[in-house]
Amino acid sequence: MNVLEELIMQIIIDSGDVRYHAYEALTLANEGKFEEARESIKRANEAMEKAHEAQTSVLFKEANGEKVEISALFVHSQDHLMTAISEKNLIAQLIEMRKSIQDLIEAKNN
Numbered sequence: 001m002n003v004l005e006e007l008i009m010q011i012i013i014d015s016g017d018v019r020y021h022a023y024e025a026l027t028l029a030n031e032g033k034f035e036e037a038r039e040s041i042k043r044a045n046e047a048m049e050k051a052h053e054a055q056t057s058v059l060f061k062e063a064n065g066e067k068v069e070i071s072a073l074f075v076h077s078q079d080h081l082m083t084a085i086s087e088k089n090l091i092a093q094l095i096e097m098r099k100s101i102q103d104l105i106e107a108k109n110n
């Protein structure tokens with residue numbers, strides 16, 4: 001496997017980690033475990049940062065004049081990253097709404 005293929009695979013792996021941690025956070029929030037959910041979102045953000053670093057490495061190669069072959073695997077990695085980012089952002093908003101609803105319910109019951 002060459003360096004470019006390794007970077008592409010890293011984007012796919014890290015994007016999967018983003019999605020895993022984001023959905024884990026949503027599950028935790030639905031159980032009322034908001035602090036644990038924040039930690040999972042933090043791990044999702046860390047994975048997203050790693051994926052972005054790999055993506056940036058690929059982009060720098062091309063910016064520096066190195067021909068980067070656009071393969072189906074590269075397109076696939078970009079699709080994974082874009083989807084993971086969108087899902088993570090949406091899940092973070094859902095968690096905030098869930099927390100707001102929980103706060104209102106608790107305030108009403110007190």
